[in-house]
Amino acid sequence: MKSFSKRFLIFFVFAFFSYCLLLLIWNFFPSSNINPNLNFSQGQGYFSYTRLREIEDFNGADVLVIGSSHAYRGFDPRIFKANGLKIFNLGSSAQTPLQSEILLNRYLYKIKPKVVLLEVYPGSLTADGVESSLDLISNLRTINLDVIHLVYKMKNIKLVNTLIIRLILDLFEIETKALEPKIKGKNNYISGGYVENYSLNSGTCQNTESGLAFNMEQIASLNRIEANLQEQNIKLIYVSAPVTSNFVAKHPEYELFYNFMKHKSNYLNFTQLENLDNEKNFFDCDHLNQFGVEIFNKKFLNFLRDSL
Amino acid sequence: MLFNSLLFLGFLPLVFTIYWLLGRKSYKLQNAFLLIASYYFYSCWDWRFLFLLMFSTLLDYYSGLMMQSAKNQSRKKLWFWLSILINLGFLGVFKYFNFFSESFVNFLSLFGIKSDLVTISVILPVGISFYTFHGLSYVIDIYKNRIPPERNFIDYAVFVSYFPLLVAGPIERATHLLPQIQRQRSFNFDMAKSGLRQILWGLFKKILIADNCAEYANLIFNNSEQMPGSTLLLGALFFTFQIYGDFSGYSDIALGVSKLFGIELLRNFAYPYFSRDIAEFWRRWHISLSTWFRDYLYIPLGGSKGGLGMKIRNTFIIFIVSGFWHGANWTFIIWGALNALYFMPLLLSNRNRNNLEIVAQGKFMPSINEIFNMGITFLLTMLAWIFFRAESVSQAFQIIGEIFSTSIFNQIHFMGLSRALLVLFLIAFFMIIEWIGREYHFALESLTKVNNVAVRWSFYIIIIFLIGIFMPTKETPFIYFQF
Numbered sequence: 001m002k003s004f005s006k007r008f009l010i011f012f013v014f015a016f017f018s019y020c021l022l023l024l025i026w027n028f029f030p031s032s033n034i035n036p037n038l039n040f041s042q043g044q045g046y047f048s049y050t051r052l053r054e055i056e057d058f059n060g061a062d063v064l065v066i067g068s069s070h071a072y073r074g075f076d077p078r079i080f081k082a083n084g085l086k087i088f089n090l091g092s093s094a095q096t097p098l099q100s101e102i103l104l105n106r107y108l109y110k111i112k113p114k115v116v117l118l119e120v121y122p123g124s125l126t127a128d129g130v131e132s133s134l135d136l137i138s139n140l141r142t143i144n145l146d147v148i149h150l151v152y153k154m155k156n157i158k159l160v161n162t163l164i165i166r167l168i169l170d171l172f173e174i175e176t177k178a179l180e181p182k183i184k185g186k187n188n189y190i191s192g193g194y195v196e197n198y199s200l201n202s203g204t205c206q207n208t209e210s211g212l213a214f215n216m217e218q219i220a221s222l223n224r225i226e227a228n229l230q231e232q233n234i235k236l237i238y239v240s241a242p243v244t245s246n247f248v249a250k251h252p253e254y255e256l257f258y259n260f261m262k263h264k265s266n267y268l269n270f271t272q273l274e275n276l277d278n279e280k281n282f283f284d285c286d287h288l289n290q291f292g293v294e295i296f297n298k299k300f301l302n303f304l305r306d307s308l
Numbered sequence: 309m310l311f312n313s314l315l316f317l318g319f320l321p322l323v324f325t326i327y328w329l330l331g332r333k334s335y336k337l338q339n340a341f342l343l344i345a346s347y348y349f350y351s352c353w354d355w356r357f358l359f360l361l362m363f364s365t366l367l368d369y370y371s372g373l374m375m376q377s378a379k380n381q382s383r384k385k386l387w388f389w390l391s392i393l394i395n396l397g398f399l400g401v402f403k404y405f406n407f408f409s410e411s412f413v414n415f416l417s418l419f420g421i422k423s424d425l426v427t428i429s430v431i432l433p434v435g436i437s438f439y440t441f442h443g444l445s446y447v448i449d450i451y452k453n454r455i456p457p458e459r460n461f462i463d464y465a466v467f468v469s470y471f472p473l474l475v476a477g478p479i480e481r482a483t484h485l486l487p488q489i490q491r492q493r494s495f496n497f498d499m500a501k502s503g504l505r506q507i508l509w510g511l512f513k514k515i516l517i518a519d520n521c522a523e524y525a526n527l528i529f530n531n532s533e534q535m536p537g538s539t540l541l542l543g544a545l546f547f548t549f550q551i552y553g554d555f556s557g558y559s560d561i562a563l564g565v566s567k568l569f570g571i572e573l574l575r576n577f578a579y580p581y582f583s584r585d586i587a588e589f590w591r592r593w594h595i596s597l598s599t600w601f602r603d604y605l606y607i608p609l610g611g612s613k614g615g616l617g618m619k620i621r622n623t624f625i626i627f628i629v630s631g632f633w634h635g636a637n638w639t640f641i642i643w644g645a646l647n648a649l650y651f652m653p654l655l656l657s658n659r660n661r662n663n664l665e666i667v668a669q670g671k672f673m674p675s676i677n678e679i680f681n682m683g684i685t686f687l688l689t690m691l692a693w694i695f696f697r698a699e700s701v702s703q704a705f706q707i708i709g710e711i712f713s714t715s716i717f718n719q720i721h722f723m724g725l726s727r728a729l730l731v732l733f734l735i736a737f738f739m740i741i742e743w744i745g746r747e748y749h750f751a752l753e754s755l756t757k758v759n760n761v762a763v764r765w766s767f768y769i770i771i772i773f774l775i776g777i778f779m780p781t782k783e784t785p786f787i788y789f790q791f
Contacts, residue, residue, distance in 0.1 A: 001328055001495045008504070011765065018769045019776060026777060034730060037777050130781070155314060156781050 067119025077192030089193030372457030407636030503567030510560030518553030536718035
């Protein structure tokens, strides 16, 4: 028995290190087909790498915006600045409350905002949050226990493998030298975490998966965020950014979402904002273009002033 | 609790350690502990059904004792039938009531008689078909005076509820398992090592092969009406490997886990897809169920001792009952009947026991004749699996109709085709390892002939890495849990 346990332990250690080494080699294959459970991509996507580095040197803001791509494409710091408010946009692709919680724990003390705008839409409460967690693991400047705990909680092999790669690179201080350009196609990164896009919407909306239900982990995370902000005396405002009417029509889970959000007194719903045109004010089904952002932000600032 | 879950990853080492620590004192303590662990394992699904399992165990235990102490044959018979009917009654209510009710209403409607459908809304208790068959074989063996009843309740309860086999077999026999439970067990290094190896191979089959195949089999079968014959054939191929990887993977894990506790379970699979005819396939697929039906149904019905008519009748009965055992749906019944039909030419020509030895034993490659026979048997089996997987008989016929139409020459297309090709490569890798290891109890055991430990360990690590990099991210339950 002792000999068996000893041998097993040796094998376990040997297997673990070999697995890590193989992962490191496998990481060079970028194709998702042969690499389905590993997605370490620094500086890819829509500026998380740049945004998460900018915030490290950013001190103090009146408003901290957090949430999905609707957040970093929906709240323009230049418009807020012109109205006397300094904001930082900490949104990231497909971000859900689970990742928002980690980012708030990490940066709240630094930014010290008076208000946190938490952008929400049905997907943020129904998603498992894997996509956004991968984004954070790859692009955060350092990995802390919060991230490790999140991976443990989510029990997803893709997150585990990606975290292993990230930890190995950090351990051996291997620089990936990810230099993220400030312009990617029609997307321009604007200081303060915002992404500007002037394209016009010409696409069609995809149907959502049917029978989506709330992910209870996301709801629990939302409750923890509320409690944390309340404790620190920071005002929390939930906000839904505008999307096209086609998008709402293809996503029946909006009904469930509204039923949930109607119990929140601090919820501002701009999902179907009047005066916005599906083609001219959006660049795709659910993201405003710069023309739309200007209309939305002006309207939103009126509401924000009232609630401040 | 699934074998491929993190919870089980914590449960197994804990139970393993306590079990062997207790073994220093007495095997009786080990058995009591195994029973508690098994009941906990079962209650992780639904604790309410634990009472059903306990009742079934008590019933068979008590019936066994009563049969032995019965003063006359009629009293013995009474206890025998009481146990059989209650056991089958539970199975009937939980598994077959709605099927019979629906079929009866449909039958009446053929004569224009309208009747209200009476159905009951119950969850099928996991493993009920397996532990009921455990109990049935025990009671029948006592009735037939093959074994004496077990007097120690804990030992008997462990025989029925032993957690590695509780929910999906193998279906054990009292003559095989009980003696192992009733003796002092000492830790065997080689047996434990072999157990770990078998667990690893089982996980590979389940997580990598079955779960990846399931993704595409489900996609194709769920959209069968929009798919051409070529894509449907690929779907059937994916399901053929899904069902094998899933069930034989489960059996490997069960056998491997049991070896860690010093207990050998019955072998359930022996490389069925290398069979040269259907008779050989059924000697190699779900062996514990096939032999159960042979011993407790086929032979009591007269087996092959009677005339040709009786042989044909008995063969159809066991295949259809075996199909029905899998689930309350006509698809399973037709699957069973189709296999009986496949079997007929062999039975009629007295060639059903032709291929008893391992294919190409001692050789690396099979002969052309063997390749041809294996190919034909594989295709026939694949065709039958369509009924097993389909939601309804009409869907199965629609799929088969499309496969045998000109659309078989259409280009294969569905979302994720390029990744599906990768799964085909994994299947090819899997089958090569299975072929190399076909003379062993499980494929990875063939590594024992490699003396170099570095080579052996490297291979295990490759297997672990393949699982880690290609496993689907969602946990999928074992198919046979629903039976």
